[in-house]
Amino acid sequence: MGKFELAHRGTLFLDEIADLSPHGQVALLRAIQQREITRVGGETTVPVDVRIISASHQSLAELVQEGRFRADLYYRLNHFAISLPPLRERQDDLQLISEAMLSRLNVQLRREKKGLSSRFIDKLSRHSWPGNVRELEHVIRQAILLEETPVLAGRFFHWEGRNRQGPRRAAESPRNVPGEVRRQRAEAAIELHAGNKSQAAAALGISRKTLYAWLQETQ
The missing domain is CATH 3.40.50.300 (P-loop containing nucleotide triphosphate hydrolases)
Structure with missing residues (x-):
């Protein structure tokens, strides 16, 4: 109290x-x-x-x-009730809500992401959002923590109806990413999933063994 x-x-x-x-x-x-x-x-x-x-x-x-x-x-x-429709019925508001979340989470996570790409917005609009606004916040938070580019592309977000995205371009392959960056991604994923390494590895699309290897990298 x-x-x-x-x-x-x-x-x-x-x-x-x-x-x-x-x-x-x-x-x-x-x-x-x-x-x-x-x-x-x-x-x-x-x-x-x-x-x-x-x-x-x-x-x-x-x-x-x-x-x-x-x-x-x-x-x-229940003196005065306001009923908000679920996110899946508010497609026109999706970009506005996502950008507002990005601004708030930038401050909370001490990041400086500039915005969301049109491709990311398109992926968000195709999702049915069973977890409503909280699920959207999780997706935006994940993108902020795991992506290095100033404009978020949603590379770690797989919208409902598709198990995996298509093959990564060579520039996005983990093999082409510096070891320090891979370690930072692994640490961010673990933070995002409250220390659960299995969930962190799944979010990154790698095995637990690879996750542990990333955590040991320095360059």
Whole structure:
């Protein structure tokens, strides 16, 4: 509940509210109804005045019917609802959203990528996006971390319906890339996949053995 104190007299955004545990739902309901919280391990209450904005990719109304989300909390949160269509139905917004993500992730990852190529945008538009906006963010983040060129081409993105891209051009072959760059790619892929080397190798289109070899390269 420390976030409530920090957001006192302000706005608190709660993403994926549907994933809140039953205990968390009770605590949130109390904070909304009584406008007070109890610190972890504490006994005294702390007054809070917070505007709450919540989001979920699941239907809270359906979860209420299934008994997986408290009805009283749902009605407290549902004063004003905005329904956003899935990314696959917003093709006209895809480039704008992708460029906004690129700008934000450039700052977050301390990179200076200049934009997305028309080929990359075309590949993005052909994908069905089952993972919605989060999947798109993952794709943009992957491109920033793994590609060396200032304009991203989406060389590591395989849109749905195609298992692999066609053969790489010679200039893109790992054999033509300096060892230091291969090591940086391997490290970036491991970072992207939270330390999972199998997933990192799959993202790069190489074996785990090759991934370990790349990690040892210096030139």
